[in-house]
Amino acid sequence: MQALMLSCRKAAELVERRSFAPLPPVASVQLWMHTRICQGCGVYQRQSGLLDAFLEHREDGLVPQLTEVLEKRIIDAVHTDMTGTT
Ligand SMILES: [Zn+2]
Numbered sequence: 001m002q003a004l005m006l007s008c009r010k011a012a013e014l015v016e017r018r019s020f021a022p023l024p025p026v027a028s029v030q031l032w033m034h035t036r037i038c039q040g041c042g043v044y045q046r047q048s049g050l051l052d053a054f055l056e057h058r059e060d061g062l063v064p065q066l067t068e069v070l071e072k073r074i075i076d077a078v079h080t081d082m083t084g085t086t
Contacts, residue, residue: 006034011041012077015048040080048073 006014011034014027023031035042051069 006030007081008034008038008041009077009081011035011038012044012081015041015045019048019052044073044077044080 011031014023014031017023017027018031031045035045051073
């Protein structure tokens with residue numbers, strides 16, 4: 001059980017990786033399990049999905065704004081990790 005548990009940082013990493021390529025089955029299960037028990041990462045994953053959908057339909061004028069959003073996502077992920085369950 002312990003081996004299947006991800007840290008919030010790792011979960012955020014998997015969410016990011018999933019934007020670029022499909023996750024290996026084990027990682028998918030780990031991420032799924034984590035988002036069942038961790039509300040913060042569940043929200044993060046949903047927001048990431050929304051952002052991915054947005055990225056697919058982006059227009060050139062929106063790119064600088066997106067950088068800010070991505071920065072905030074990373075900062076939030078790190079912050080969540082530091083203040084999360086210990
Ligand atoms: Zn988490």
